[in-house]
Structure formats: structure tokens, C-alpha cells
Amino acid sequence: MSARLWLGAALALVVAPGAGRAADPDPADTLAAVIDQQLAADWAARGITPAAPADDAEFVRRVYLDVIGRAPKVAEVRAFLEDADPKKRAKLVERLLTLPSHAAHFAAVTRAAWLPQTVTNQQFAGFGFQLEGWLRTQFRDNTPADAVVRKLLTVPFRVNAVGNMNMRFAQADGTDPDAFALVGFYQANESRPENLGAAVSRLFVGVKLECAQCHDHPFAPYSREQFWEFAAFFADLNPLPNTRPSDTSPKGPQAEINRLTIPNTEKTAVAKFFDGTDPKWAVDRTPRRELADWLTRPDNPYFANNLANRMWAHFFGVGIVDPVDEPGDNNPPSHPQLLDALGKAFAAGKFDNRLLVRAITRTRAYQSTSRLTHPTQADSKRFARMNVKGLTPAQLFDSLVVATGHREPGVMKTNTFPGFVQPGNPRSLFLNRFATSEKTTEKNTTILQALMLMNGAFVDGQTGADRSEILGAVVDVPGWETSQRVEALFLTALARRPTPEELEKFSSYVDRGGATGDKKKALGDVFWVLLNGPEFLFNH
Numbered sequence: 001m002s003a004r005l006w007l008g009a010a011l012a013l014v015v016a017p018g019a020g021r022a023a024d025p026d027p028a029d030t031l032a033a034v035i036d037q038q039l040a041a042d043w044a045a046r047g048i049t050p051a052a053p054a055d056d057a058e059f060v061r062r063v064y065l066d067v068i069g070r071a072p073k074v075a076e077v078r079a080f081l082e083d084a085d086p087k088k089r090a091k092l093v094e095r096l097l098t099l100p101s102h103a104a105h106f107a108a109v110t111r112a113a114w115l116p117q118t119v120t121n122q123q124f125a126g127f128g129f130q131l132e133g134w135l136r137t138q139f140r141d142n143t144p145a146d147a148v149v150r151k152l153l154t155v156p157f158r159v160n161a162v163g164n165m166n167m168r169f170a171q172a173d174g175t176d177p178d179a180f181a182l183v184g185f186y187q188a189n190e191s192r193p194e195n196l197g198a199a200v201s202r203l204f205v206g207v208k209l210e211c212a213q214c215h216d217h218p219f220a221p222y223s224r225e226q227f228w229e230f231a232a233f234f235a236d237l238n239p240l241p242n243t244r245p246s247d248t249s250p251k252g253p254q255a256e257i258n259r260l261t262i263p264n265t266e267k268t269a270v271a272k273f274f275d276g277t278d279p280k281w282a283v284d285r286t287p288r289r290e291l292a293d294w295l296t297r298p299d300n301p302y303f304a305n306n307l308a309n310r311m312w313a314h315f316f317g318v319g320i321v322d323p324v325d326e327p328g329d330n331n332p333p334s335h336p337q338l339l340d341a342l343g344k345a346f347a348a349g350k351f352d353n354r355l356l357v358r359a360i361t362r363t364r365a366y367q368s369t370s371r372l373t374h375p376t377q378a379d380s381k382r383f384a385r386m387n388v389k390g391l392t393p394a395q396l397f398d399s400l401v402v403a404t405g406h407r408e409p410g411v412m413k414t415n416t417f418p419g420f421v422q423p424g425n426p427r428s429l430f431l432n433r434f435a436t437s438e439k440t441t442e443k444n445t446t447i448l449q450a451l452m453l454m455n456g457a458f459v460d461g462q463t464g465a466d467r468s469e470i471l472g473a474v475v476d477v478p479g480w481e482t483s484q485r486v487e488a489l490f491l492t493a494l495a496r497r498p499t500p501e502e503l504e505k506f507s508s509y510v511d512r513g514g515a516t517g518d519k520k521k522a523l524g525d526v527f528w529v530l531l532n533g534p535e536f537l538f539n540h
Contacts, residue, residue, distance in 0.1 A: 028358035031345045035363045038338040043384055049374040051385035053367055056081050057496035058540070059089060063361060064495075065391070065539045066315055067096040069105030071399040074470075074488065077495045093361045097354050103139035106353075107132050108394055109314065110139075114203055115188050127184030134181035145307055145351040146296035149204055153292040155182040159191045159237045186237070193260055197231030204295055205274050206306030208325045224262070228269035232260045233291040235271070258287045274302065298347040305343035311356045312342065315366060317387040318380045334381040370540040389539045396537065403493050403531060404462035405469030463528040465520045471527050475520050482507045485523060493530035 043050050054062070060080045064072040072080070080092060096102055111132040112119050118128025138148050156175050189195040198210035209227050236257035258271040258281065271287050272278055279290040295303050306324070313319035320339045321327050333339045342356070349355040360366055370386040377384040391399065400406065462468045465475045474488045486506045490498045498506065506526050514522030530536060 027345070027349055028355055028362060031342075031355070031359035032362040034341050034345070035338065035359065035365070038335060038341065039363075039365055039383055042335060042382065046376070046382065048376040048382055048384045050364070051368040051371065051373050051377055053364070054369040054386065058369060059367060060092070061495035062386070062539055063089075063093060063096065065395055065399070067093060067105070067357065067361075068099055068101040069108070069392075069395050069398060070101065070402050072495055073402050074491045077491050089367065090358070090362055093358060097357065100140065103136050105394075106139045107135035109392075110135050112392075113310070114199075115185060118184075118188055124188045127188040130181045130184035134178060139353070142352065142354055145346075145353055146303070147351075149303075150292040150296050151178065152182055152185060153200070153295070154286070154289050155179050157183045157186070159186075191237050193231040193234035193237060194228075196234040196237070197227065200233075200291075200295075201227075201230055201274065202325045204306065205302045206309065206321070206325055206327060207274070207302075209274075225267070225269060226272075226274075228260055228262045229272040230274060232258055232269050232271035233287040235260050236287055296351075301340070301343055304347040304351070305339055307351070308342035308346045308356060309339060311353065312360065315357075315360050316383060317389040318383075322381065386540065391537060391539055395539070399536070400459070400462070400531065403470065403536075405473075406458075406462055407469070459528065459531060463524045463531065465524055468524075468527070471524060475523055482510050482519075486510065486526060489523065489527050489530060493527065494535050 040050075042048075057077070060077060061071055064070060064076070080088065085091065111128050115124070115128050115131060118124040118126075118131075135148075137143075155178060157179050185199075186196065189199055198208075201207050201209035207222070209222055209230055211222070258279075260269050261267070262269055271290070273291075273294050277294075279287070279294070281290070294300065298304070309319045309321050310324050313322065313324055320335050320342075321331065321333045323331070327333070345359070346352075346356060365383040366386065368385050370388050372378065372385060380387050463471060465472050470492055471489075474485050474492070477485070477488075480488075483503055486503060487497055490496060490502070510519055510522040510526060512522070513519050514525050516522075
């Protein structure tokens with residue numbers, strides 16, 4: 001067994017906007033208190049013993065990964081651990097929300113949820129880059145979620161057909177500066193009403209209505225007719241000459257652009273809201289605008305509850321309804337009253353995403369340790385301890401960059417897509433190799449992924465003192481004891497100090513010079529072990 005693999009086995013054994021005026025309660029504190037009360041009542045009713053609070057080291061790494069998509073730097077860890085302010089956790093979240101990396105991280109996460117095909121299929125990747133760049137601006141400006149979705153659904157553009165309707169191309173018409181970025185959402189869904197109806201119902205209503213596209217849903221009360229009625233809100237995208245609004249139509253101003261023929265039938269589906277109500281059609285209001293206005297109404301529980309549930313799932317790895325887009329009798333909310341409270345608070349807060357972030361990160365559940373300290377904490381849907389989540393490919397690579405000091409070459413100057421990654425560079429290789437559709441709480445490392453981490457050129461190069469900026473600095477600090485160097489590597493990789501047992505084990509290994517008698521290489525071995533261990537690869 002090599003020295004590095006031996007060290008890995010050894011480690012596995014050892015490591016298993018702010019508040020208002022003083023007179024006004026902070027809405028985030030109020031919502032956090034509601035969440036705490038709801039969960040505490042559920043734990044008491046079920047005889048669940050909740051986990052202890054996470055210590056500062058566990059919390060700081062977790063919240064950096066969740067809010068800005070990377071692990072903290074050593075200086076950031078030290079500053080947080082040494083801060084004696086009892087409100088430092090809330091203040092840290094507030095600061096992270098203002099960083100450009102928060103907008104970038106949430107834009108990437110949202111792009112992956114809204115257009116998963118652009119992550120796994122390079123043919124659609126450009127559309128994803130367009131949308132992600134626009135989303136980054138929305139998160140940077142803290143644009144309310146209802147305004148973001150309304151703009152997406154109502155953006156003006158036209159659809160051109162090629163080859164007897166088999167190919168469709170969405171094209172910005174020049175009347176809206178955001179259209180170029182947003183048409184990627186439509187083009188990635190082939191600009192087809194049925195594809196867009198399925199995507200919008202899943203993402204913004206919170207119902208996977210596409211399961212009823214060909215037949216009535218076998219496990220939920222959704223009919224095939226209901227699917228096509230929802231898809232008909234996008235019927236105006238059919239690039240035919242007779243599908244434009246007309247005041248002179250004998251059937252009314254929206255007679256042709258709000259209906260679809262259900263395939264293989266003679267039935268016509270007219271656009272109808274998911275709750276069964278009919279729009280009040282007007283010549284100056286397109287079906288997509290009607291849908292957007294209904295969907296984003298503050299009193300529409302589908303929209304508010306669904307987006308709040310998705311935010312909850314982002315931070316806990318499991319939604320209150322989970323999967324997040326499959327509600328029904330066979331998949332009820334784990335905490336229905338809590339979900340309603342989240343949705344109502346989100347709507348009352350004018351769909352401010354940061355309100356949910358602040359509130360969730362202040363809760364006892366989010367600030368609990370991930371360690372299983374009682375058998376009653378085992379059910380992930382009870383939120384009695386923090387769920388362990390596998391890092392996304394971007395979180396993994398960006399955390400490696402922070403830990404090692406790697407300086408990645410910039411993207412091509414000719415690139416016009418924010419978020420674009422040059423093919424063949426280390427980041428691109430990581431994103432492709434670690435791409436997965438698995439839930440973060442069920443993520444497994446494949447053999448090829450493990451080999452890339454253990455034997456790949458990137459990690460191997462970044463754990464050599466002559467090539468790694470951070471490791472080289474740790475090795476060269478004059479006057480440090482071996483224990484100080486080992487502690488620095490733990491803070492760098494794991495955002496915590498080593499336990500006394502870990503410190504003794506790894507310091508002894510370094511002092512012996514490891515397998516080669518070279519202390520510098522031995523420190524590299526320790527760094528390699530930490531970066532390949534489960535504690536680094538998971539958010540916990």
C-alpha cells in the first residue's frame with residue numbers, strides 16, 4: 001500500500017438587507033422562529049431527539065458552500081473562528097449575500113434546475129450560458145423571484161420553422177435587450193408548446209404535469225386534457241400565419257393562439273390555468289402574459305410554496321415535498337403547515353429570495369450538526385440533523401482551487417457567455433467528469449471520479465510543494481513547528497483544526513519524512529489525503 005493510500009485509510013478511521021429598526025422585528029428572525037417552532041413540535045410528537053448545534057468550523061464551511069458555492073479560505077475560517085460576536089453567523093450570511101460569487105453560484109444552480117439538458121448535452125450548452133448570465137444579474141440585483149419568472153414567460157421573440165415544422169428556432173426580435181439571453185430557455189425546449197408546458201409546470205407550479213402528456217396520470221389526479229390545456233398557453237409559438245391575435249376573428253381575439261389540438265385526437269385544448277379557472281382574454285394580452293400574471297399572484301400557493309420548497313431543498317438536500325415536483329397523495333409534504341408558512345412569508349416578503357436564505361440559515365435545523373447522535377435522527381425528512389450533501393462539480397472544483405491556490409487561466413476574450421468554460425481546461429474536465437443527475441443526498445463517487453481525484457494530474461500537481469501555491473507557502477513558513485504546518489493544512493482543506501489524535505498522527509508521519517524521508521513530500525502526502533477524504537468531498 002502506498003504512503004498516500006495508507007494515510008487515507010488512517011484518516012478514514014479518525015474522521016468518520018439587514019434587520020429593520022429596533023421597534024420592527026426582522027422578518028427573517030420571525031420566519032426562522034416559525035420554522036423552529038414547527039420542527040420542534042414535530043420532533044416532540046414523534047419522540048425525536050434533535051442533534052446538537054454545529055460548531056463554528058462545521059457551520060462556516062457549510063454556509064460558504066451553500067451560499068457562494070465554495071469552501072472558505074484559511075483567512076476567512078480563522079477570522080470567523082476568532083470572532084466573539086454572538087450574532088456572527090447571521091452577519092456572515094449577510095456578507096456572503098453581497099458577494100458576486102453568491103449571484104454566480106445561485107445562477108449556476110438555477111440554470112441547472114431550469115435547463116438540465118444544457119448541463120449534460122453540449123449541443124444545448126450555449127443556451128444555458130445565455131440564461132445563466134442573465135440570472136447572475138438578477139441574483140446580483142436581488143430581483144424578486146416573481147419578476148424574474150414573469151420576464152422569462154413574457155419575453156417577446158419569434159419562432160421560425162424549418163423543414164415542415166420539424167426544426168424550430170427561437171429568435172430575439174430586437175425589442176427587448178434581455179431577449180437574447182432568455183430565448184435560450186425556449187430554444188433548449190425546442191420552442192414546442194408541449195415541452196414548455198411541461199417545463200413551466202414542473203419548475204414554477206411544482207407539478208410534473210408531463211406525466212399526463214400521453215395519458216391520464218396513473219398516480220395523481222392530472223388528466224391528459226389538463227396537460228394540453230396548460231401547454232396551450234404556449235400555442236402562440238407555433239410559427240403559422242393564422243396563429244396571431246385578430247380583432248376580427250369570429251371566435252374572439254384569442255381564438256387561434258390559445259388552443260392546441262391534442263395529438264392523435266380530434267379534441268382541442270383551450271388554455272386553462274392549473275387550478276381549473278379560465279383566463280379573461282383580451283386582444284392586448286398574450287396567453288403567456290395571462291399565464292405569468294396568474295402564476296405569480298401573491299395568493300397563488302402553487303408558485304410561492306414551490307419556490308420556497310426548492311430553496312429549502314437547496315439548503316437541506318431534501319425538500320418538504322420531495323421530489324420537489326411530484327406532490328400528491330403518495331408524496332405528501334413532510335410538514336404541510338411549515339410549507340404553507342414558508343410560501344406565505346415568501347409572498348408577503350415580495351418574493352425576496354434573500355429573505356428565505358436569511359431565515360433558513362438562522363434556524364436550529366440548519367445550524368445543527370450533521371453527526372448522527374441518536375437513532376431518531378435517521379429520517380432525512382424530519383430535519384433533526386443536517387443532511388450530508390455531495391458537492392456539485394462546480395463546488396468541488398472551486399473548493400479545490402481555494403484549498404490549493406490554483407490559478408486557472410482566463411476564458412477566451414472572444415467569449416460572450418458569462419459562465420462559459422473553455423473545453424479541455426481543468427475546470428471543464430472536472431465539470432464533465434463529475435456531472436450527475438443524482439440528488440445531492442444520494443450522491444456516490446464513481447470509480448473514474450475517484451481515480452481522477454487520487455491519480456489525476458490536477459490534484460497530484462496541487463499536492464506537490466514545488467507546484468502548489470498554498471502547500472508551498474505552508475512548507476516555507478519560517479519558524480513553524482510541524483504541528484503548526486499540519487494545522488494549517490487542516491484549516492485549508494477542511495476549514496477546521498485537527499483533533500489531538502489527528503494532529504499527533506500526521507505530525508508524527510511528517511517528522512519521520514513519510515515513505516521517502518522527505519518532510520516536504522510528507523506534508524504533500526497529508527494534503528493529498530485531506531483533499532481526497534470524504535470530509536472534503538461532502539457538505540456536512
